[in-house]
Amino acid sequence: MAIVSCPFCGKKISSKAATCNHCGQGLAEVTPEQLERSDRDRRLKLNQSINNHAMIALILFLGSFLYFYYKMPEPGSLAQNLNYTAMALSAIWYIVSKVRMILFKRQ
């Protein structure tokens, strides 16, 4: 027996359950193999999505860092404030994505 996600509502259920105890959908016509496959697909998609987030955050961070490095926005200017904000937000976003990835892999 394995814990899989309901293909209808996405909540955790037993792969042997006849009906989902969260949404009540009948699972009789869905084989445990199909359930496990849909669970794997869902995890794969989530994994991909977290990876994409980390990648976009990294590009954003590098972009704002390069902007800072080459353009040297004037201290106290709006450009510099926006630049710092972009760097900080993308760094936080990147770290959050990495933490999500670690938590996801622990499941």
Ligand SMILES: [Zn+2]
């Ligand atoms: Zn369900």
